[in-house]
Amino acid sequence: MFEIYGERFTSRLLLGTAQYPSPATLKEAVEASSAEIVTVSLRRESARMRAGQGFWELIEQLGVRVLPNTAGCHTAKEAVATAEMARELFDTPWVKLEVIANDDTLQPELFGLVEAASILVAQGFQVLPYTTEDLSAAERLASAGCRVLMPWASPIGSARGLINRDGLKTLRAYFPDTTLIIDAGIGAPSQAAEAMELGYDAVLVNTAVAKAGDPVKMAEAFARAIEAGRLGFEAGLIEPRDMASPSTPVAGTPFFKIDRVS
Amino acid sequence: MQILVNGEPVATDACTLAELCATLGFTQAKVATAVNGCFVASARRGLTPLAPKDEVEIVAPRQGG
Numbered sequence: 406m407f408e409i410y411g412e413r414f415t416s417r418l419l420l421g422t423a424q425y426p427s428p429a430t431l432k433e434a435v436e437a438s439s440a441e442i443v444t445v446s447l448r449r450e451s452a453r454m455r456a457g458q459g460f461w462e463l464i465e466q467l468g469v470r471v472l473p474n475t476a477g478c479h480t481a482k483e484a485v486a487t488a489e490m491a492r493e494l495f496d497t498p499w500v501k502l503e504v505i506a507n508d509d510t511l512q513p514e515l516f517g518l519v520e521a522a523s524i525l526v527a528q529g530f531q532v533l534p535y536t537t538e539d540l541s542a543a544e545r546l547a548s549a550g551c552r553v554l555m556p557w558a559s560p561i562g563s564a565r566g567l568i569n570r571d572g573l574k575t576l577r578a579y580f581p582d583t584t585l586i587i588d589a590g591i592g593a594p595s596q597a598a599e600a601m602e603l604g605y606d607a608v609l610v611n612t613a614v615a616k617a618g619d620p621v622k623m624a625e626a627f628a629r630a631i632e633a634g635r636l637g638f639e640a641g642l643i644e645p646r647d648m649a650s651p652s653t654p655v656a657g658t659p660f661f662k663i664d665r666v667s
Numbered sequence: 668m669q670i671l672v673n674g675e676p677v678a679t680d681a682c683t684l685a686e687l688c689a690t691l692g693f694t695q696a697k698v699a700t701a702v703n704g705c706f707v708a709s710a711r712r713g714l715t716p717l718a719p720k721d722e723v724e725i726v727a728p729r730q731g732g
Contacts, residue, residue, distance in 0.1 A: 421732035431730075446731025449673035449724065450698050452691040457727020461697050464728065474731045482704060489706035490699035490726055561732070611732035 407606040408584055409442075409499070409553055410531040416441045417601065418631045419472065419586065420624065421611020428463050430620050435467050438624035442470045444501060444609065446477075447491055472533065474501040479514070481521035488525055500525060501555065501588075502534045511561040511589075515542040519549060526550035535588050538572035540579055547583060554580065555588035555609065558600060562612045564592025567599055577604045594623075594630030601634025602642060668719040685712035687723065698727050 406413045420440040425431040435443060445464060450457045464471060473491035478484040481504060488500040504521055506514035513536050522532045526549055533553045534546050543554055556576060559565035567573055568590070577585060586607040587600045597608045610627050617623035655661075670677055672687070681687035684707055688694055700707045701724040707715050717723070 421730075423730035423732045425730075444731050446729045447699065447726040448729040450693070450696070450727035451673075452693065455696065455727075457698070457729055458696060460730060461728040476731055486701050486704055486706045490701060490724075493706075493708060494697065494699040494726070494728060609732075 409533070414441050414607075416628070417607040417635055418597075418628050419444065419607055419609040420614065421609065422464070423611055424615035425620060426615075428460075431615075432463060432467060433621045434614055434624040435469065437621045438614070438628050440469060440624075440628075442472050443467065444474055444611070445471045445495065446474050447487065447494055470499075471495050471497060472499050472501050473497065474535075475503045475521075477505065478503060479505055479517075481517040481524065484517070484521040485524050488521075488530060489528075492530065498529060498531045500530050500532055502532050512557070513537055513542075515539065515545075518542070519545045522546055522551055523549040533586070538569055538576045540576065543576060543580060547580070553584040553586065555586045557589040558587050558596065559590030561589040563590050564613060565590055566592055566596035567603075570599075570603070573600070573605070574603055594626045597627055598630040598634030598637070601631050602637045604638050607631075668717075670717060670720065671722045673723070673725060679717070681717055683713055684715040684717060684723065687717060688712060688725065691725070693725060696727065698725050700725055 406415060416439045418438050418440050419442045420435055420438050421444045422431055473495045475484040475487040478487050484502060484504045491500055502522055504514045504517040506512045518534055522534050525532050532551050533555050534551050535555045536542055538556045546554060559568040584606045586609055587605050588609050591597050591608060591610050592613045600608050608631055614620050614623045670679060679687055681690055684700060703722050
Protein backbone atom coordinates (compact mmCIF):
# COMPACT_ATOMS: atom_id res chain seq x y z
CA MET A 406 0.00 0.00 0.00
CA PHE A 407 1.13 3.54 -0.63
CA GLU A 408 -0.44 6.89 0.16
CA ILE A 409 -1.54 9.91 -1.81
CA TYR A 410 -2.55 12.69 0.56
CA GLY A 411 -3.72 10.25 3.21
CA GLU A 412 -5.55 7.88 0.86
CA ARG A 413 -4.14 4.39 0.48
CA PHE A 414 -3.82 2.45 -2.76
CA THR A 415 -2.85 -1.14 -3.50
CA SER A 416 -1.83 -0.89 -7.16
CA ARG A 417 1.44 0.95 -7.67
CA LEU A 418 0.77 1.41 -11.38
CA LEU A 419 -0.92 4.61 -12.51
CA LEU A 420 -2.06 4.50 -16.11
CA GLY A 421 -2.40 7.31 -18.63
CA THR A 422 -5.47 7.29 -20.87
CA ALA A 423 -4.08 8.87 -24.06
CA GLN A 424 -3.03 7.43 -27.43
CA TYR A 425 -4.83 4.06 -27.30
CA PRO A 426 -5.95 2.63 -30.64
CA SER A 427 -9.59 2.63 -29.47
CA PRO A 428 -11.74 3.37 -26.41
CA ALA A 429 -12.36 -0.37 -26.05
CA THR A 430 -8.61 -1.05 -25.89
CA LEU A 431 -8.19 1.68 -23.28
CA LYS A 432 -10.90 0.08 -21.17
CA GLU A 433 -9.36 -3.39 -21.47
CA ALA A 434 -5.88 -2.06 -20.73
CA VAL A 435 -7.05 -0.31 -17.56
CA GLU A 436 -8.71 -3.52 -16.42
CA ALA A 437 -5.63 -5.63 -17.23
CA SER A 438 -3.35 -3.17 -15.41
CA SER A 439 -5.35 -3.33 -12.15
CA ALA A 440 -4.63 0.40 -11.89
CA GLU A 441 -6.76 2.23 -9.36
CA ILE A 442 -5.79 5.66 -10.67
CA VAL A 443 -5.78 6.94 -14.27
CA THR A 444 -4.60 10.29 -15.54
CA VAL A 445 -6.88 12.49 -17.61
CA SER A 446 -6.71 15.93 -19.15
CA LEU A 447 -9.03 18.63 -20.36
CA ARG A 448 -9.18 20.13 -23.81
CA ARG A 449 -11.31 22.57 -25.77
CA GLU A 450 -14.74 21.11 -26.42
CA SER A 451 -16.28 21.50 -29.85
CA ALA A 452 -20.01 22.27 -29.81
CA ARG A 453 -20.39 19.98 -32.82
CA MET A 454 -18.08 17.04 -31.94
CA ARG A 455 -18.54 16.97 -28.14
CA ALA A 456 -15.72 14.44 -27.83
CA GLY A 457 -15.25 15.02 -24.13
CA GLN A 458 -18.73 13.85 -23.17
CA GLY A 459 -18.22 10.37 -24.63
CA PHE A 460 -14.77 10.06 -23.09
CA TRP A 461 -16.12 10.94 -19.67
CA GLU A 462 -18.82 8.24 -19.94
CA LEU A 463 -16.07 5.70 -20.62
CA ILE A 464 -13.99 6.82 -17.64
CA GLU A 465 -17.01 6.66 -15.35
CA GLN A 466 -17.58 3.05 -16.40
CA LEU A 467 -14.06 2.13 -15.30
CA GLY A 468 -14.72 2.98 -11.66
CA VAL A 469 -11.20 4.30 -11.05
CA ARG A 470 -9.90 7.49 -9.48
CA VAL A 471 -8.92 10.20 -11.92
CA LEU A 472 -5.84 12.36 -11.65
CA PRO A 473 -6.22 15.39 -13.94
CA ASN A 474 -3.11 16.93 -15.43
CA THR A 475 -2.27 20.40 -16.68
CA ALA A 476 -0.40 19.09 -19.74
CA GLY A 477 0.56 21.71 -22.28
CA CYS A 478 0.70 24.63 -19.85
CA HIS A 479 3.82 26.76 -20.19
CA THR A 480 3.23 29.30 -17.42
CA ALA A 481 2.13 29.20 -13.80
CA LYS A 482 -0.93 31.31 -14.71
CA GLU A 483 -2.09 28.85 -17.37
CA ALA A 484 -1.47 25.91 -15.07
CA VAL A 485 -3.42 27.47 -12.19
CA ALA A 486 -6.43 28.28 -14.40
CA THR A 487 -6.32 24.79 -15.92
CA ALA A 488 -6.13 23.19 -12.46
CA GLU A 489 -9.12 25.24 -11.33
CA MET A 490 -11.13 24.08 -14.34
CA ALA A 491 -10.02 20.48 -13.72
CA ARG A 492 -11.08 20.60 -10.08
CA GLU A 493 -14.60 21.60 -11.04
CA LEU A 494 -14.80 19.23 -13.99
CA PHE A 495 -13.47 16.12 -12.23
CA ASP A 496 -14.61 16.98 -8.72
CA THR A 497 -11.22 16.22 -7.17
CA PRO A 498 -8.64 18.26 -5.25
CA TRP A 499 -5.86 16.27 -6.95
CA VAL A 500 -3.90 17.80 -9.78
CA LYS A 501 -0.86 16.46 -11.62
CA LEU A 502 0.74 19.82 -12.04
CA GLU A 503 2.70 20.26 -15.23
CA VAL A 504 4.41 23.48 -16.26
CA ILE A 505 6.39 22.72 -19.39
CA ALA A 506 9.67 24.44 -20.24
CA ASN A 507 9.93 23.64 -23.94
CA ASP A 508 8.36 21.37 -26.53
CA ASP A 509 11.53 19.46 -27.45
CA THR A 510 12.19 17.94 -24.05
CA LEU A 511 8.84 18.60 -22.36
CA GLN A 512 10.91 19.05 -19.23
CA PRO A 513 9.33 20.73 -16.22
CA GLU A 514 9.80 24.50 -15.91
CA LEU A 515 10.77 24.32 -12.27
CA PHE A 516 10.42 27.99 -11.37
CA GLY A 517 6.88 28.22 -12.74
CA LEU A 518 6.11 24.84 -11.20
CA VAL A 519 7.02 26.00 -7.69
CA GLU A 520 5.03 29.23 -8.21
CA ALA A 521 1.93 27.38 -9.42
CA ALA A 522 2.22 24.75 -6.67
CA SER A 523 2.33 27.43 -3.98
CA ILE A 524 -0.79 29.14 -5.36
CA LEU A 525 -2.72 25.89 -5.73
CA VAL A 526 -1.82 24.52 -2.28
CA ALA A 527 -3.09 27.81 -0.81
CA GLN A 528 -6.36 27.20 -2.67
CA GLY A 529 -6.74 23.76 -1.09
CA PHE A 530 -5.47 21.64 -3.98
CA GLN A 531 -3.55 18.44 -3.35
CA VAL A 532 -0.73 18.94 -5.79
CA LEU A 533 1.28 16.18 -7.46
CA PRO A 534 3.96 18.10 -9.34
CA TYR A 535 5.68 16.68 -12.42
CA THR A 536 9.27 17.58 -11.64
CA THR A 537 12.86 16.47 -12.25
CA GLU A 538 15.21 14.70 -9.84
CA ASP A 539 16.60 18.12 -8.83
CA LEU A 540 16.84 18.26 -5.04
CA SER A 541 16.47 22.03 -4.74
CA ALA A 542 13.25 22.02 -6.73
CA ALA A 543 12.01 19.08 -4.68
CA GLU A 544 12.78 20.96 -1.47
CA ARG A 545 10.87 24.00 -2.71
CA LEU A 546 7.89 21.89 -3.75
CA ALA A 547 7.84 20.11 -0.41
CA SER A 548 8.05 23.46 1.40
CA ALA A 549 5.15 24.71 -0.72
CA GLY A 550 3.06 21.84 0.67
CA CYS A 551 3.44 19.09 -1.93
CA ARG A 552 3.28 15.74 -0.16
CA VAL A 553 3.75 13.81 -3.40
CA LEU A 554 6.46 14.38 -6.01
CA MET A 555 6.43 13.00 -9.53
CA PRO A 556 9.96 13.11 -10.95
CA TRP A 557 10.59 12.16 -14.56
CA ALA A 558 12.75 9.18 -15.44
CA SER A 559 13.45 10.69 -18.87
CA PRO A 560 11.54 12.93 -21.29
CA ILE A 561 7.83 12.20 -21.75
CA GLY A 562 7.21 9.56 -24.39
CA SER A 563 10.94 8.92 -24.94
CA ALA A 564 10.95 5.35 -23.57
CA ARG A 565 14.53 5.84 -22.41
CA GLY A 566 13.97 4.70 -18.85
CA LEU A 567 15.95 5.97 -15.85
CA ILE A 568 18.57 8.21 -17.48
CA ASN A 569 19.77 9.59 -14.15
CA ARG A 570 19.51 6.56 -11.92
CA ASP A 571 21.91 7.98 -9.35
CA GLY A 572 19.94 11.23 -9.16
CA LEU A 573 16.70 9.36 -8.62
CA LYS A 574 18.36 7.19 -5.98
CA THR A 575 19.54 10.31 -4.16
CA LEU A 576 16.06 11.87 -4.36
CA ARG A 577 14.57 8.72 -2.80
CA ALA A 578 17.16 8.77 -0.02
CA TYR A 579 16.66 12.49 0.57
CA PHE A 580 12.87 12.23 0.84
CA PRO A 581 12.25 8.93 2.63
CA ASP A 582 8.75 9.87 3.80
CA THR A 583 7.42 11.64 0.71
CA THR A 584 5.38 9.67 -1.81
CA LEU A 585 7.52 9.56 -4.95
CA ILE A 586 5.96 8.49 -8.24
CA ILE A 587 8.00 8.15 -11.42
CA ASP A 588 6.10 10.12 -14.01
CA ALA A 589 7.64 10.02 -17.45
CA GLY A 590 9.95 8.27 -19.88
CA ILE A 591 9.31 4.66 -18.92
CA GLY A 592 9.38 2.46 -22.03
CA ALA A 593 9.62 -1.12 -20.77
CA PRO A 594 8.38 -3.15 -17.81
CA SER A 595 12.00 -3.77 -16.77
CA GLN A 596 12.51 0.00 -16.42
CA ALA A 597 9.45 0.25 -14.19
CA ALA A 598 10.77 -2.63 -12.11
CA GLU A 599 14.10 -0.82 -11.78
CA ALA A 600 12.34 2.28 -10.44
CA MET A 601 10.46 0.16 -7.93
CA GLU A 602 13.67 -1.58 -6.85
CA LEU A 603 15.06 1.89 -6.03
CA GLY A 604 12.19 2.27 -3.57
CA TYR A 605 9.89 4.50 -5.57
CA ASP A 606 6.29 4.26 -4.41
CA ALA A 607 4.64 3.97 -7.80
CA VAL A 608 5.10 4.46 -11.54
CA LEU A 609 2.91 6.28 -14.06
CA VAL A 610 2.96 4.82 -17.56
CA ASN A 611 1.08 5.87 -20.67
CA THR A 612 2.85 5.76 -24.05
CA ALA A 613 4.64 2.45 -23.39
CA VAL A 614 1.28 0.74 -22.88
CA ALA A 615 -0.89 2.68 -25.33
CA LYS A 616 1.55 2.37 -28.25
CA ALA A 617 2.57 -1.23 -27.59
CA GLY A 618 1.75 -3.89 -30.18
CA ASP A 619 -0.72 -5.31 -27.69
CA PRO A 620 -1.62 -2.60 -25.15
CA VAL A 621 -3.71 -4.95 -22.99
CA LYS A 622 -0.90 -7.48 -22.63
CA MET A 623 1.60 -4.69 -21.98
CA ALA A 624 -0.61 -3.27 -19.25
CA GLU A 625 -0.48 -6.62 -17.49
CA ALA A 626 3.28 -6.85 -18.07
CA PHE A 627 3.78 -3.49 -16.34
CA ALA A 628 1.52 -4.51 -13.47
CA ARG A 629 3.58 -7.64 -12.85
CA ALA A 630 6.94 -5.87 -13.28
CA ILE A 631 5.96 -3.17 -10.80
CA GLU A 632 4.81 -5.76 -8.30
CA ALA A 633 8.06 -7.71 -8.76
CA GLY A 634 10.18 -4.57 -8.40
CA ARG A 635 8.39 -3.59 -5.23
CA LEU A 636 8.79 -7.07 -3.75
CA GLY A 637 12.49 -6.91 -4.60
CA PHE A 638 12.84 -3.57 -2.83
CA GLU A 639 11.00 -4.82 0.25
CA ALA A 640 13.10 -7.99 0.31
CA GLY A 641 16.31 -5.92 0.30
CA LEU A 642 18.68 -6.05 -2.65
CA ILE A 643 22.29 -7.11 -2.15
CA GLU A 644 25.01 -4.59 -2.86
CA PRO A 645 26.85 -4.98 -6.18
CA ARG A 646 30.57 -5.76 -5.96
CA ASP A 647 33.46 -5.56 -8.40
CA MET A 648 34.78 -9.10 -8.11
CA ALA A 649 33.20 -12.53 -8.11
CA SER A 650 32.06 -14.24 -4.95
CA PRO A 651 31.30 -17.97 -5.21
CA SER A 652 27.72 -18.87 -4.47
CA THR A 653 28.44 -22.59 -4.15
CA PRO A 654 30.24 -23.44 -0.90
CA VAL A 655 34.00 -23.74 -1.34
CA ALA A 656 34.40 -26.08 1.64
CA GLY A 657 34.30 -29.68 0.52
CA THR A 658 35.05 -28.99 -3.14
CA PRO A 659 36.25 -32.29 -4.69
CA PHE A 660 39.87 -32.38 -5.86
CA PHE A 661 40.45 -29.25 -3.75
CA LYS A 662 44.14 -28.53 -3.18
CA ILE A 663 45.37 -25.87 -0.80
CA ASP A 664 48.07 -24.61 -3.24
CA ARG A 665 45.33 -23.38 -5.63
CA VAL A 666 44.11 -20.90 -3.08
CA SER A 667 45.77 -17.56 -3.70
CA MET B 668 -20.27 41.40 -30.91
CA GLN B 669 -17.20 39.40 -31.82
CA ILE B 670 -15.51 37.24 -29.21
CA LEU B 671 -13.13 34.30 -29.31
CA VAL B 672 -14.43 30.91 -28.20
CA ASN B 673 -11.73 28.27 -27.91
CA GLY B 674 -9.51 30.37 -30.16
CA GLU B 675 -12.12 30.76 -32.94
CA PRO B 676 -13.91 34.05 -33.74
CA VAL B 677 -17.62 33.88 -32.88
CA ALA B 678 -20.34 36.48 -33.36
CA THR B 679 -22.76 36.38 -30.44
CA ASP B 680 -25.53 38.35 -28.75
CA ALA B 681 -25.00 36.53 -25.46
CA CYS B 682 -24.71 38.98 -22.57
CA THR B 683 -23.30 36.47 -20.12
CA LEU B 684 -21.12 33.39 -20.19
CA ALA B 685 -24.13 31.28 -19.20
CA GLU B 686 -26.08 32.56 -22.23
CA LEU B 687 -23.15 31.78 -24.50
CA CYS B 688 -22.91 28.23 -23.12
CA ALA B 689 -26.66 27.81 -23.69
CA THR B 690 -26.50 28.99 -27.31
CA LEU B 691 -23.68 26.51 -27.94
CA GLY B 692 -25.69 23.67 -26.36
CA PHE B 693 -23.42 23.25 -23.35
CA THR B 694 -25.91 23.92 -20.55
CA GLN B 695 -26.16 20.26 -19.52
CA ALA B 696 -22.69 19.28 -20.77
CA LYS B 697 -19.71 18.39 -18.61
CA VAL B 698 -17.61 21.46 -19.34
CA ALA B 699 -15.51 24.00 -17.45
CA THR B 700 -14.97 27.60 -18.47
CA ALA B 701 -12.51 30.46 -18.36
CA VAL B 702 -12.70 34.05 -19.60
CA ASN B 703 -9.57 35.98 -20.50
CA GLY B 704 -7.33 33.41 -18.84
CA CYS B 705 -9.23 33.23 -15.54
CA PHE B 706 -11.37 30.30 -14.39
CA VAL B 707 -15.11 30.97 -14.10
CA ALA B 708 -16.99 28.48 -11.92
CA SER B 709 -20.21 27.11 -13.38
CA ALA B 710 -22.24 28.82 -10.64
CA ARG B 711 -20.83 32.19 -11.72
CA ARG B 712 -21.42 31.89 -15.47
CA GLY B 713 -24.73 33.76 -15.21
CA LEU B 714 -23.00 36.57 -13.32
CA THR B 715 -20.13 36.86 -15.79
CA PRO B 716 -20.80 39.48 -18.49
CA LEU B 717 -19.19 39.18 -21.89
CA ALA B 718 -17.59 42.06 -23.76
CA PRO B 719 -16.29 42.38 -27.32
CA LYS B 720 -12.94 40.63 -27.88
CA ASP B 721 -13.31 38.49 -24.75
CA GLU B 722 -11.46 35.21 -24.98
CA VAL B 723 -13.60 32.33 -23.73
CA GLU B 724 -12.37 28.81 -23.10
CA ILE B 725 -14.85 25.93 -22.84
CA VAL B 726 -13.15 22.65 -22.00
CA ALA B 727 -14.20 19.07 -21.34
CA PRO B 728 -12.58 15.83 -20.10
CA ARG B 729 -10.06 14.32 -22.49
CA GLN B 730 -7.47 11.57 -22.64
CA GLY B 731 -4.26 12.48 -20.81
CA GLY B 732 -0.95 11.11 -19.60
